[in-house]
Every structure is written in C-alpha cells, then in structure tokens.
Amino acid sequence: MNLKIKRSVALSDSGFVFDASTGDSYSLNPVGQEIMALIKSGKTDSEITAYMTEKFDVDAATFDRYLYDFKVTLKQMQIIEDYG
Amino acid sequence: MDKLPVTIAVSGLNNIDSPGPGIPVIRGLRESSTLKPRIIGLAYENLEPGAYMHELVDKTYKVPYPGEGIEPLLERIRFIHEKEKINVLIPNFDSELFGLMKSDALLNSWGIKMFLPTLKQFEERHKTNLPAYGKKYGVHVPDSWPVTSHSDIYDLREKAEFPYVVKGKFYDAYIAYDMDQALMYFNKISAKWGLPIVIQEFVKGTEVNVVALGDGNGNTIGAVPMRKQYITDKGKAWGGITLDDDTMMDLTHKIISATKWRGGMELELIRNAKNELYLIEINPRLPAWVYLAVAAGQNLPEAMVKLAMGQEVTPYTQYDVGKMFIRYSYDMICNLDEFEKLSTLGEL
Secondary structure (H helix, E strand, O other): OOEEEOOOEEEOOOOEEEEOOOOOEEEOOHHHHHHHHHHHOOOOHHHHHHHHHHHOOOOHHHHHHHHHHHHHHHHHOOOEEEOO | OOOEEEEEEEEOOOOOOOOOOHHHHHHHHHOOOOEEEEEEEEEOOOOOHHHHOOOOOOEEEEOOOHHHOHHHHHHHHHHHHHHHOOOEEEOOOHHHHHHHHHOHHHHHHHOOEOOOOOHHHHHHOOHHHHHHHHHHHOOOOOOEEEEOOHHHHHHHHHOOOOOEEEEOOOOOEEEEOOHHHHHHHHHHHHHHHOOOEEEEEOOOOEEEEEEEEEEOOOOEEEEEEEEEEEEOOOOOEEEEEEOOOHHHHHHHHHHHHHHOOEEEEEEEEEEOOOOOEEEEEEEOOOOOOHHHHHHOOOOHHHHHHHHHOOOOOOOOOOOOOOOEEEOOOOOOOOOHHHHHHHHHHOEO
16 A cells, blocks of 8 residues: 555644544554654655564564554545555 | 724523524624724523623623514614614524514614625525525535425435435424434424424535635635534534635635625535535524634634624634634523513613
C-alpha cells in the first residue's frame, strides 16, 4: 500500500490525532505514534519494518502483519489515503 | 474608538436542553468591539432562563406567541418600542419569522430594523419545497414528501423504503423504521406543530452543519462549518467542533450566492460514505450554536446587527479550526419576586 497521511490530519507529540476535515480525534500509543511519524516522514513499508525490527524485539514477518493491520485501520478511519 | 450604543431586542431566551439561539446571539453582541448593546429580551414564557440572566439581558418583556396572531405580537413590540426605542430586532424562532417578515416595512417605519431573509427565500427553502430547491440550485437533497394523513404515509410505500425521517414543519424530527413508528411520529409531531408533516428519505452518514450570514447581494459575510460530536435525544448538539472543510464552505457560498441570501442561516447537512454532502434542511436564522462561530473568530450576531443598521461589513474569511463547544446545564437560583414581576407585570 502506498499511503500518505491526509493533509487535514494533525499529529501531536502526545499521540493525539485530529482530523480537521471531519472533527474526528484519536489517541495513539507510543508505538502507533512512532509508526505514524515514520509514515508521515515518507518512509516505505520496508523501511518502517527495518527500523522497527531493529529497535524492538520483533521479527519482520510478524511486524509486517501488524503494520498491514494498522494501516488498514488508519485507512478505514480515513486518516491515511492512497497515492500514486 | 467609542462603541456605538444600540438597543437590540432579542427573542429565543429559552436556554434549556433544546436551546433557542437568543442567549448565544446576545453573548456575541456583548463581545462586540464596535457596538455597545442594550439588550431587550422578548420572552414567551415566565421560565425562560434568559429573562433572569441580568448580566446578559438588560430588560425583559413578555410577548404573546406568534400562533395567537401577528397583530397582538406587533402591538406588544410597539408598546416595548415606545419605552425602549428599539434599533434592531433579532427574532430567533422559526415560528416568528413569517409574520415578522411580512411586517418588515411596518417595523421599519417605526424605526426598528431587522435583517431577515426575503419571503421568497424563506418559502423556497421550506422543508416541503426542498427537493425542488435542490434541483434548482444543483445541491444533493434527499427526496421528501409533505403528508397530511395516515393514508398519505401508506401511499409512500411505493416510493420509498424505510427508514423514513418524520419531520414537523418547524421543529422535531424522528427516524421511523417501520409503518407503526411512522404513524406514531406523525401523530406526535402533528399534535404539537400542526400539518403538514414532512417525510424525508433517510441519508446515512455524519451530520455536519454550517452557520452563515448572507448580505442579501450574494456575498457570504461569514461562515463556519461544525460537526456535532454528541447529539442529545432531542437531536441537539451537546458538543461540536469547527472543521476545515472546503466542500462545505463551497456549498455555503454557492447557496448564498445563487439565492442572494439575506440574514443568518444554518445549513444542516449529511456527509455520506461516498463523501457527498446532502442538504437536509436550511434554517433561516442563526442557530443555538452560533457562539462557537464567535469564539472561532466570526462574530456573526454583531455583523448581522451592523447589516441591519445599513453599515458596511467586511466579510470574514478565516476562523479557528478545531474550536470546540461543550454545552452544559446550570441551576440558576432566582428570587420569587422576579418570577412574580415577570408573571404579573410582564416585565423584568
């Protein structure tokens, strides 16, 4: 999935996510916050996986599965959208 | 700069769980940087909280319900005007608007200014006329049908599937999932607000609203979109947040420009899963949540008074996104002598 964070979505340091176009807001845990920051910085899925498996005690296959689920959730909530 | 003293009569002081717009309008006026308002409250009931909010309302008069006929209401306004010299009148109830619009020239001749939609604008956006309105101005509108009897509702089964939205001509709306519910809501609403009842196609989605002010020449003086975050069992917003939404703003500008809307308005919209906006209602006045617009940087009540007085008003182009309101209830303690005064003398 080539995904980017919607223009109207703001992510605060506390993990609070606010979509100014819908008024929806969410809270992320520290790991979710870190992944969102990586998506925001334009990292690809494989770059995110490499970074996270390096930092945390998780293998790539397991993390990929979680990352996929997380992105599907973000997409359902219209926080991220397809591009390219 | 000295503030301009102005006497403004305001109705809709029922600041209860289904609040009128009077108190939020007055809060906006009190925060005006250019006007020094003296607020005259117009109350229909002895227990309208605004009458007892002396920090907001300088003086309150009881007035007869518009349902009793426009003549007694006008007579009462004339009496109040002789004592208070009203410059501007802001009616905040849908049920007042028709009679007062028809009396605009008369009130103007007394020196009382209003800034209301024209009769054509008022009639055209009526719930019963909304499908034609949508077609004329190129806006998505759910199908709706005015009904005056149970048999009319039975006839609709061929045209639309449940659920229906059952609406009163001025207030109240319920979702009916079957015929029994539709008939029950028909009876309930018609007993309170009369006929016709409007049956509207149900559009699934998120309810969003815009408060706006048109100058009558096609220009939008201000507009703020909001999403209700919490809706009470009466369908009223208990919390809301301002949005950054170009499509809602474009739709508002389009409607105001095409209709040359004059006065305050509230657009009630539903955004469906395909991200399409459906217009479900246009209220021809400022809504009870208008103070959110004031807090977000657009003092629409102040701008409306200036327009009524014939002043030039520079359109607002910005507002704060993510500004929220949370409504709360508050037990105001009042003395019996004040209640007695309003009940017996009709003034407080």
